Amino acid sequence: MHDLIASPFLKSFVLLRPGRPEGIKLPERRFRELERARDSGATLPFWLMDAARARWNIEPAARPTNEAVLVRDASMFGHSCASWEINLGCDLAWEHCSPGQKRFAGLDGKGKRRVLLTLRDAGILWLRITGGEALIDPHFAVSCRLAHDLGMMIEVLTNGTRLSAPDILAALNAGRPYRVIVSLYGATAGTYDSFTRRRGAFKRVTAGLAAGIEAGLPLQLALIVTSQNAHEREQMLSLADELGLPHKECTHIPPPIHGGAESLASRSPAHLKPLERFAGCSARHACLHVDPHGQASICEVGRDEQIDLMTEGLQGLDRLPGCSNDNPS
Known part of the structure; x- marks a missing residue:
């Protein structure tokens, strides 16, 4: 089960935690990095672990990105x-x-x-x-x-x-x-x-x-x-x-x-x-x-x-x- 969600949002990108209303706005380069890590099976990048620790006071385990983060694909529609x-x-x-x-x-x-x-x-x-x-x-x-x-x-x-x-x-x-x-x-x-x-x-x-x-x-x-x-x-x-x-x-x-x-x-x-x-x-x-x-x-x-x-x-x-x-x- 994923701990976090990374997703396009309107004209930007966000990192969210299910069950919590607050999130983190991501630069596009960080979102693209998560896409690549998802597709390659790479472990969570250190910057994400640091951001999750600071924002939600959680200690993400070092595991494959595609297990810890649900990285959503962009839609041709603008709905959010x-x-x-x-x-x-x-x-x-x-x-x-x-x-x-x-x-x-x-x-x-x-x-x-x-x-x-x-x-x-x-x-x-x-x-x-x-x-x-x-x-x-x-x-x-x-x-x-x-x-x-x-x-x-x-x-x-x-x-x-x-x-x-x-x-x-x-x-x-x-x-x-x-x-x-x-x-x-x-x-x-x-x-x-x-x-x-x-x-x-x-x-x-x-x-x-x-x-x-x-x-x-x-x-x-x-x-x-x-x-x-x-x-x-x-x-x-x-x-x-x-x-x-x-x-x-x-x-x-x-x-x-x-x-x-x-x-x-x-x-x-x-x-x-x-x-x-x-x-x-x-x-x-x-x-x-x-x-x-x-x-x-x-x-x-x-x-x-x-x-x-x-x-x-x-x-x-x-x-x-x-x-x-x-x-x-």
Whole structure:
């Protein structure tokens, strides 16, 4: 199993460590040196061992470069990050959820493998796995491990109800995400279970957080503040501090995928935070989105034109539309 990833990234090159968000920018000559060492079976160069020691406080063993470092080939596409809805199904039922109808339809294991291979070939380095609820997907463990083995840096979005399951903990330890974001919908069982319309949900989430912390997972909390749970906002902040987890408040609930306005009524006006003015984004240029059926679009919001990766494959990405006021930098 590789300890590090060396990869083209936009117009540069980076050295990354699975499970950690920070990296090292490489000069092109160093990246080319790693390519040659990979192909020849040469041992790790001393400069890389020194850099890994300084950046991550690790002591890489002197072994062949092609065993210690996954050196990724350049792609003809300029993409570097993607979000992937592995499934829209969910085990909770809060009524303003952005996926809308929580159906478990989607690709089988073979189809999901094909999606990941296509994303690898498109140059995707940073992969966000989401849903629905990602951890309840029957192919999550295999998909997470495959994404890691293909040289992707993984982020997982989850509601945390299955974090304590042994198979999930094993998958996350093997796949080594650099971030696991857990959505929090309240600070007490009464509010949480009412909000999610699932008895025992709060107990499962708190057990999952405890298990994740014990396993050393890189957890972060997304505090979902709405009109239904705003009275527990301070308690949610205190809970995050007690757990010692970084957190971010989410007050602007996005509209459902089908474009309805029901999420607007769930917002708490007193807690809405200012939104940044849109000044362009990297959709299509560097980022893309894939839904549970293998349909690619420029992002989670812009789904008007989709490319069927199952029928068109990698070449179909050439037809992704542009983004208004786009900025590829």
